[in-house]
Amino acid sequence: MASTQNEKSDFRYNTGAAKVPWDAVAVKPDADLVKAVVRFLVQEGSDAPAYAAALRKVEKAVGELFKVGRPASKLSLGQNVAAVEDLAKTMLGVRYASFLVNWTAGYDIALDMAGVKPGDEVIIPAITFIATAAPVLRKGAGVVFADVDRQTVNMDPADVARKITPRTRAIVPVHIGGYPVDMDPIMELARSRGIAVIEDAAHGFGGTYKGRKLGTIGDFGAYSFHEVKNITALGEGGILVTNDALGAQFPMARFCGFDLATPPPPTWLYNVSPVQARHGTFVAGNYSTTEIQAVALLQQMQRNDEILAARRRVARYLYEKLIRVRGLIPGPIDSADYGGTCHLFLLRVDPGVIRGGIQALKAKLAERGVTQIAHFCPLYHYRLFEELGYNRRALQQSCPMAEQVFFEEYTHLPLYDLPAESIDYMADSVTAAAQELAQ
Numbered sequence: 001m002a003s004t005q006n007e008k009s010d011f012r013y014n015t016g017a018a019k020v021p022w023d024a025v026a027v028k029p030d031a032d033l034v035k036a037v038v039r040f041l042v043q044e045g046s047d048a049p050a051y052a053a054a055l056r057k058v059e060k061a062v063g064e065l066f067k068v069g070r071p072a073s074k075l076s077l078g079q080n081v082a083a084v085e086d087l088a089k090t091m092l093g094v095r096y097a098s099f100l101v102n103w104t105a106g107y108d109i110a111l112d113m114a115g116v117k118p119g120d121e122v123i124i125p126a127i128t129f130i131a132t133a134a135p136v137l138r139k140g141a142g143v144v145f146a147d148v149d150r151q152t153v154n155m156d157p158a159d160v161a162r163k164i165t166p167r168t169r170a171i172v173p174v175h176i177g178g179y180p181v182d183m184d185p186i187m188e189l190a191r192s193r194g195i196a197v198i199e200d201a202a203h204g205f206g207g208t209y210k211g212r213k214l215g216t217i218g219d220f221g222a223y224s225f226h227e228v229k230n231i232t233a234l235g236e237g238g239i240l241v242t243n244d245a246l247g248a249q250f251p252m253a254r255f256c257g258f259d260l261a262t263p264p265p266p267t268w269l270y271n272v273s274p275v276q277a278r279h280g281t282f283v284a285g286n287y288s289t290t291e292i293q294a295v296a297l298l299q300q301m302q303r304n305d306e307i308l309a310a311r312r313r314v315a316r317y318l319y320e321k322l323i324r325v326r327g328l329i330p331g332p333i334d335s336a337d338y339g340g341t342c343h344l345f346l347l348r349v350d351p352g353v354i355r356g357g358i359q360a361l362k363a364k365l366a367e368r369g370v371t372q373i374a375h376f377c378p379l380y381h382y383r384l385f386e387e388l389g390y391n392r393r394a395l396q397q398s399c400p401m402a403e404q405v406f407f408e409e410y411t412h413l414p415l416y417d418l419p420a421e422s423i424d425y426m427a428d429s430v431t432a433a434a435q436e437l438a439q
């Protein structure tokens, strides 16, 4: 179904049995292009002569393959993109899914569909990546920062309740590190006031909250497949999902408002329409994805359960080791209601025990060569917000927990496919650093 829709969404491929179909004018992949891609994807390792020998064999084989095969001729928005969307719908149990260039593109569409306009307010957590704020600001709307929960560093629903105003158009819970936000109170607040919920599930693909998939609980949800995520679409990619009927327009919203349901202007091939939102309409951008990204993402989506299981094993292992150390507060880890994706491992310290708090611990870890991924500073510290007239001091006062956890208590440890020795080295280094600083 999605496949037919996608192929139809591009008139150039509806040439049927034409003598000169559109793909006759495309520059097709040839053996040299494939070899260049292989050389990029599999780069020289420590044994240069062995690499050169193996590469020669592969390049010869690619040449052979071209003698008997035919080059791919549909490179954008084709059957593989549709297959990603079909698989996402099945895996997530959701009505509509659109594979786009990145999470931010999906969020942009969700904000438009939710009817976010200049002067509106969107509540986001103080601690997140800048992409949760920037598209809101680009629309001329304002962000309102909700404070975070100390245990999870996720949005605190009680503070969201305090920060709702008549101008609040959307609430954006962010499942930081893939650990689920407590969604029930947020959904209740939003539903009772007609406010849209857009889940930032950039880290959350495959995670669950009370048996429901992260990203499918709010009105819209988006996932990121950027290169640092659990799975990637060759560097960049995102999926936007919804159960709302507005999702039927995702193909239009992703590709220039291209409208094949409306008759085209006389003598022309297609029409272009505004996209319907909750309130009014909007003009679409172009966030189309390529087939090669889809091929890569499909392969990884199929392995997602296995990848998640491996991450969960490492997370539990780290948790068991670190929970015994005085002054360290690892996790939380999974429970019956909270099934995270273990994208990042949250580590907090008790600053009453660890002298100098998290900053001192991080300095000690750096001396031991342990990488940390502490990239989520409360956003209002960025110059951007000052320039836009946001009052940093007032925001710091309105988000006291975000201030405390960021400056004194939390960091993230990496959970990716590290060798067992590196995991042990990391756990032992954290333990030793904590013991040196314990008072």
Ligand SMILES: Cc1ncc(COP(=O)(O)O)c(C=O)c1O
Residues within 6 Å of the ligand: 102, 103, 104, 105, 128, 129, 131, 132, 174, 176, 200, 202, 203, 223, 224, 225, 226, 237, 238
């Ligand atoms: C919490 C969060 N939201 C959104 C994004 C943006 O995702 P993308 O780079 O796919 O647009 C990221 C990316 O790293 C993220 O960490």
